[in-house]
Amino acid sequence: MSRIGRMPITVPDGVKVDIGGGEIKVKGAKGELGWRYPERVKVTMADKKVIVERIGDEKTSRALHGLSRSLINNMVTGVSAGYTREMELVGVGYRATIKGEQIDFALGYSHPVIFKLPKGITAEVDKKQTKLVISGFDKQLLGQTAANIRSLRPPDAYKGKGVRYAGERIKLKPGKSGTK
Numbered sequence: 001m002s003r004i005g006r007m008p009i010t011v012p013d014g015v016k017v018d019i020g021g022g023e024i025k026v027k028g029a030k031g032e033l034g035w036r037y038p039e040r041v042k043v044t045m046a047d048k049k050v051i052v053e054r055i056g057d058e059k060t061s062r063a064l065h066g067l068s069r070s071l072i073n074n075m076v077t078g079v080s081a082g083y084t085r086e087m088e089l090v091g092v093g094y095r096a097t098i099k100g101e102q103i104d105f106a107l108g109y110s111h112p113v114i115f116k117l118p119k120g121i122t123a124e125v126d127k128k129q130t131k132l133v134i135s136g137f138d139k140q141l142l143g144q145t146a147a148n149i150r151s152l153r154p155p156d157a158y159k160g161k162g163v164r165y166a167g168e169r170i171k172l173k174p175g176k177s178g179t180k
Contacts, residue, residue, distance in 0.1 A: 086167075
């Protein structure tokens with residue numbers, strides 16, 4: 001039995017969960033999410049708790065048990081509390097500004113880089129324009145958006161300049177003079 005899969009998901013107040021037809025829909029203050037769960041997994045609701053059980057004992061059923069529980073838990077947490085991801089712009093002249101539903105980046109190129117935010121994702125920039133906080137209720141979409149922003153200018157291996165996640169540690173290479 002999966003340790004994660006057997007734990008029930010507590011549904012907080014203000015969150016509505018609908019289960020039926022092989023699909024689960026979660027609606028809360030931040031938004032609404034839906035997901036078609038696999039046929040090898042059974043999802044039920046009992047007194048404000050969502051319970052995920054597997055059908056059968058095949059290897060794929062065991063693998064999908066914990067995955068399904070984690071995805072449903074992420075949906076419940078997202079519509080109730082939401083998720084945030086912090087990013088840093090490291091480098092001279094690297095900055096970001098928000099204009100409506102898009103972010104304008106100055107990343108050392110000869111032109112500004114414009115990134116359009118997907119629906120459901122919001123962004124904030126600090127006063128120095130070097131720290132970016134993106135937030136949303138869909139954890140998967142938020143992570144993909146953060147990865148897309150990071151791919152605009154990934155941190156380089158020699159000076160560490162670029163867009164990185166907050167707290168990300170970059171191992172710098174020594175360069176030519178440090179090879180003695």
